[in-house]
Amino acid sequence: MASLSSPTRSRPxxxxxxxRRDFPALQQQVNGHPLVYLDNAATTQKPLPVLEALRGYYERDCANIHRSIHQLGERATEAFEHTRLVAQRFLGAGSAREIVFTAGATAGLNLVAQTFGRMRVGSGDEVLITAMEHHSNIVPWQMLCQEKGARLAVVPINDAGELIWEALEERLTPRTRLLAVTHVSNALGTINPLRQIVAAAHARQIPVVVDGAQAVAHMPVSVAELDCDFYAFSGHKIYGPTGVGVLYGKSEWLERMPPWQGGGDMIRSVSFEGTTYNRVPYKFEAGTPHIAGVIALAAALEYALRLDPAAAAGHEDGLRALAAERLAAIPGVRLIGTAPQKVGVLSFVIEGIHPHDVSTLLDQQGIAVRAGHHCAQPLMERYGVAATSRASLAAYNTRQEIEALAAGVAQVKEMLG
Amino acid sequence: MPDWRELYQELILDHNRRPRNFRRPPAANREAQGFNTLCGDRIVLYLDLRDGIIADIGFQGAGCAISTASASLLTERLKGRTAAEAEALFRRMHALLTGVSEPAEGQPELGKLEALSGVAEFPTRVKCATLAWHTLHAALAGSQAMVSTEE
Structure with a gap:
């Protein structure tokens, strides 16, 4: 009894x-097998509180926000603005005014490129990104550089999939006007040492824009600790709805930035002679937003916080280690992205078998993985592959599912080998 | 629910393991590139076209089992055929793979190509199988432009 009742600090x-019981979609069979959903870096499944929030808005509180002087409008506005407070707490931001709602991480990054980027980058300047960026953190900067006659510089990575630190420091030059970097690589799983990166950039007065799409569901994030200037993420990768996301920006920047899109809600007054803009963050939120999505995003973020991000991360890390061990043990399987600091993203290639065939055959066994270039074509080129298979984890995955994946991959080899 | 054996028939697996005519014919005078932007499959199809007859044909590239086997079967079938026959077969195969139409009178026989018919049951894989045929169509038309499955 003593051992049972003795107080310990170990986490339950x-x-x-x-x-898993919170996620209805996980309860289904696919092709006659229980669904093994390992495509979480593409999008996560949704828990009941998120589904209930979406339904609740459309069933009871459906009204436009910030303008309807009636009961439903007040409820919708209150719920919408509640998400801003939840997102502020979730990201550790200093003020709710630093939280801008967007359509997702891509929209957030484009917003920064088209406002902050355009006011900051000029002819002959440089924008620095890294070799492991998703297309959404490459193309907006490429478009900006083309428009301004600026140059896009790229920090290379090593074979394990980590940024090469000396190369990063070398490329932070007096011409560098901003650094855009992912927190976690969507194709490799690498966790970048953001605090050090931000410190190195800030030491040279270079602001840092962070793509947090693959990070927020897998680790506690504090923008105050990171000290980054912008941080963008998508709701749907952290158990929330598609079509909604958050952009954090330091208020000192947001105040100075011009609006992005013009329209309703982002204005204070409009005449044909000119327009005065609404205050931050509303001046960046033109038009009727995805109200239901924003409201349900609060349910998703609160759900993630209730899971205990540190405990969930520990669980996922155990699965990641198991999956890496099992996959590496299969002859002919090569893991791509082997950084010591990484989340549960397992990219792999099987010698002589194309990832598309792997996906189709795993799907026959109820196992969902992604095949392709993962919107990171320059990265695929770096590793000399056209595509990879990618299994990506979430808090609801189990050891049995990892074993099913490994058995499935071995079976694919048998079928096509 | 379609069975994977419908898709990966033994003939397909064989042509994937040992693609036929996987080379550039020495006297090739037409070529076209095909690119599947979704998965990165890429093939180059070569024709040695003389007086309206495909004297030689070959392909190179990298792709999945379905796209490789489809290209291999294509080359095997069309060597020595006329350009007009190749065009007719392109239309027949396109209809077969996308599952849009039943064969009508006077259409070319499928023969071994029948092995690709299972693709129609796998919507995510149709473009893998059609890539080589679109590329053939472009090569016959003398088009230099790259063929993309997303167009």
Whole structure:
């Protein structure tokens, strides 16, 4: 009895079965097998509180926000603005005014490129990105550089999939006007040392824009600690709805930035002679937003916080280690992205078998993985592959599912080998 | 639910393991590139076209089992055929793979190409199988432009 009742500081085991019960989509069979959903870096499944929030808005509180002087409008506005407070707390931002709602991480990055980028970058300047960026953190900067006659510089990575630190420091030059970097690589899983990166950039007065799309669901994030200037993420990759996301920006920048899109809600007054803009953050939120999505995003972020991000991260890390071990043990399987600091993203290639064939055959066994270039074509080129298969984890995945993946991959080899 | 064996028939697996005519014919005078932007499959199809007859044909590139086997079967079938026959077969195969129409009178026989018919049951894989045929169409038309499955 003594051992049972003795106070310990150990955390109660992460109850993955309880978590799974919150996700209706995980309860289904696919091609005659229980669904093994390992495509979480593409999008996560949604828990009941998120589904209920979406339904609740459309069923009870459906009204436009910030303008309807009636009961439903007040409820919708209150719920919408509640998400801003939740997102502020979730990201550790200093003020809710630093939270801008967007359509997703891509929209957030484009917003920064088209406002902050355009006011900051000029002819002959440089914008610095890295070799592991998603297309959404490459193309907006390429477009900006083309428009301004600026140059896009790229920090290379090593074979394990980590940024080469000396190369990063070398490329932070007096011409560098901003650094755009991902927190976590969507194709490799690498976690970048953001605090050090931001410190190195800030030491040279270079602001840092962070793509947080692949990070927020897998680790606690504090923009105050990171000290980054912008941080963008998508709701749907952290158990929330598609079509909605958050852009954090330091208020000192947001105040000085011009608006992005013009329209309703972002104005204070409009005449044909000119327009005065609404205050931050509303001047960046033109038009009727995805109200239901924003409201349900609060449910998603609160759900993630309730899971205990540190416990969930520990659970996922155990699965990642198991998956890496099992996959590497299969002859002919090569893992791409082997950084010591990484989340549960397992990119792999099987010698002589194309990732598309792998996906189709795994799907026959109810296992969902992604095949392709993962919107990171320059990265695929770096590794000399056209595409990879990618299994990506979430808090609701289990050890049995990892074993099913490994058995499935071995079976694919048998079928096509 | 379609069975994977419908898609990966033994003939397909064989042509994937040992693609036929996987080379550039020495006297090739037409070529076209095909690119599947979704998965990165890429092929180059070469024709040695003389007086309206495909004297020689070959392909190179990298792709999945379906796209490789489709290209291999294509080359095997069309060597020595006329350009007009190749065009007719392109239309027949396109209809077969996309599952849009039943064969009508006077259309070319499928023969071994029948092995690709399972693709129609796998919507995500149709473009893998059609890539080589679109590329053939472009090569016959003498088009230098790259063929993309997303157009």
């Amino acid at each position: 085991a992460f109850d993955v079965e309880a978590v």
